[in-house]
Amino acid sequence: MHINTLEKRWLYVALGMIALFVGAMFYTSYSRNIHPPSHVETIDSASLHLSEEFAEDKLGVQPQPLADGRLQVKLVAARYGFYPRQIEVPAGRKIVFRLATLDVLHGVHVPMTNMSTMIVPGFVAEVTTVFPKPGEYPVLCNEYCGLGHDHMWSKLTVVAPDTWRAPTQTGVQQ
Amino acid sequence: MRASNLMILTLMAAATAYGAPSTQVAWTPQTLQFVKSGKAEHGKELAQTCNGCHAAADNPAPSLEGQLATYLYRQLQDFKAGSRKDPVMSALSSSLSDQDMADLAAWYAGQEAFAGTGGVSDPTGIAGRGDPTRMEPPCAVCHSGSGAGEKVDTPRLSGQKTGYLEKTLTDYKAGTRTNDVYHRMRLIAGKLNDKEIKQLADYYSKLR
Numbered sequence: 001m002h003i004n005t006l007e008k009r010w011l012y013v014a015l016g017m018i019a020l021f022v023g024a025m026f027y028t029s030y031s032r033n034i035h036p037p038s039h040v041e042t043i044d045s046a047s048l049h050l051s052e053e054f055a056e057d058k059l060g061v062q063p064q065p066l067a068d069g070r071l072q073v074k075l076v077a078a079r080y081g082f083y084p085r086q087i088e089v090p091a092g093r094k095i096v097f098r099l100a101t102l103d104v105l106h107g108v109h110v111p112m113t114n115m116s117t118m119i120v121p122g123f124v125a126e127v128t129t130v131f132p133k134p135g136e137y138p139v140l141c142n143e144y145c146g147l148g149h150d151h152m153w154s155k156l157t158v159v160a161p162d163t164w165r166a167p168t169q170t171g172v173q174q
Numbered sequence: 175m176r177a178s179n180l181m182i183l184t185l186m187a188a189a190t191a192y193g194a195p196s197t198q199v200a201w202t203p204q205t206l207q208f209v210k211s212g213k214a215e216h217g218k219e220l221a222q223t224c225n226g227c228h229a230a231a232d233n234p235a236p237s238l239e240g241q242l243a244t245y246l247y248r249q250l251q252d253f254k255a256g257s258r259k260d261p262v263m264s265a266l267s268s269s270l271s272d273q274d275m276a277d278l279a280a281w282y283a284g285q286e287a288f289a290g291t292g293g294v295s296d297p298t299g300i301a302g303r304g305d306p307t308r309m310e311p312p313c314a315v316c317h318s319g320s321g322a323g324e325k326v327d328t329p330r331l332s333g334q335k336t337g338y339l340e341k342t343l344t345d346y347k348a349g350t351r352t353n354d355v356y357h358r359m360r361l362i363a364g365k366l367n368d369k370e371i372k373q374l375a376d377y378y379s380k381l382r
Contacts, residue, residue: 047200049355056195056356076356080311083356102356148315151304172357 041124048076048102053124057171060084065166070094070128074170075139077119078102080148082139083172088157090164091134099125107143110156118143131158197257197353199248201326209247209276217281220274223266236338240287244327246279249353258353287322288333292382298370301377308365313374321381332381339375347371 003011028034048054054076062072071093076083078101089095099108101119108125109116115129131137141152199205227235238246252258253267254275270278296302302319304312313331318324321332331339345351346363354360366374 044200044202046202049195050198050200059356078356078358080315081309081358081361083358085309085361146315148304148311151306151311151315153309155309172361 041126042122043100043124045101045103045121048100053098054100057169059172060170061087061089061167062170063166063168066096070096072096072098075099075108076102077106077108077141077152079104079146080141080152082108082141082152082154084154086155086157088159088164088167089131090161091131091158092161094128094130097125097127097129099127104145105143106141106145106152109140109142110137111140113137116142131156134158134160194257196355196357197248197252198255199251201244206244206326208272209243209279212243212247212273212276212278212280214277214280214284216274217277217279220270220278221281224278227262231335234335234337234341237288237334238282239285241282241330242323242325242327243276243279243283244325245323245329246282247275248327250275250278252353258351287330290333290378290380290382292380294377294380296374296377298373298377300366300370301374305365310362310365313378321378331378334379336375336379339378340371343371343375344368 043051043054049056052058054074059074059076062074065071071089073087073089073095075087075097077099097108097115097117099117099119100123101121103121105121106119107117108119110131113129113131115127115131117125117127119125135158137156137158139154139156141149145152224238227233228238249258250267250270251272253260253263254270256264267275299305300310301313304310304315314321316324316328317331318328321330323330342351343363343366346354346359347366349360352360363371
């Protein structure tokens with residue numbers, strides 16, 4: 001088979017670039033000791049509603065903070081929304097989000113904050129963050145999850161710490 | 175029994191009801207496989223009891239032909255477990271075994287689906303577009319654009335009896351039907367007004 005000399009040169013350039021990029025990935029993961037996640041927390045997504053932690057009446061902002069004062073929020077991502085649909089948290093306080101999905105891969109993202117992670121079926125995702133500014137924020141899904149993906153959002157209200165009251169109970173209807 | 179004791183018992187019962195999951199059925203691979211392996215011939219025999227109400231056009235009981243097997247199986251399980259309440263269905267489902275339920279589901283799922291008259295449009299716009307101002311997703315994204323339902327257990331709506339669709343949405347809105355996992359349909363129906371419920375019921379009953 002005849003290949004034009006110029007075309008051949010460009011092929012070598014392209015192959016060289018691929019080799020360089022793959023090499024850079026191998027070098028970085030080796031030199032910086034990067035591994036796939038291990039010791040991850042697993043959960044059965046199919047029976048999430050029957051689980052202890054993500055039962056329907058256990059979701060939302062937890063009335064009792066953790067021993068170190070962090071506030072805990074449990075959310076379930078399911079097509080198409082984050083449950084409970086509306087939550088209220090205080091500004092300037094460390095908040096631990098624990099998230100799980102009932103069905104497919106979802107992402108969670110609160111614009112203008114650093115709250116963002118992927119929610120993978122079969123695993124619990126945990127993120128700790130602080131919301132410095134009070135206001136109303138959307139909680140968006142940023143991994144395409146189906147036809148209703150663009151409708152998958154819930155509401156997060158961040159209020160001034162002195163006006164925030166801990167909820168008395170948990171649950172989807174919070 | 176003293177009144178205070180009775181009150182404590184009532185409160186305890188209420189707390190248990192609140193804490194109970196909306197359904198005991200989980201769609202694990204084993205359960206899905208079990209429903210898939212339902213025997214339609216046995217289901218046909220059992221279905222003779224059901225057809226008295228379900229096949230009669232003037233009866234409020236929903237049409238079952240062509241409904242998703244997973245949905246039918248879960249509803250029967252929910253009636254038996256008390257997650258979904260209906261005096262007639264609770265009594266009838268109590269004598270069914272898991273296998274009977276899978277068989278019935280297989281029989282009805284294999285029948286030609288109930289179909290509407292067609293030529294209808296949705297005056298609310300919610301079926302196709304939803305309403306972002308109310309955080310209301312469109313019906314079509316889960317129930318499919320044709321209303322044929324989707325896996326795992328989102329039911330077929332098109333061609334269903336108008337009265338049944340209206341009652342279902344009203345029950346979800348009022349919180350008298352509670353077997354939707356994570357309150358999803360209760361939250362959706364709760365944002366619809368009575369007129370929209372009527373219009374959507376009418377739309378889906380006529381949808382082909």
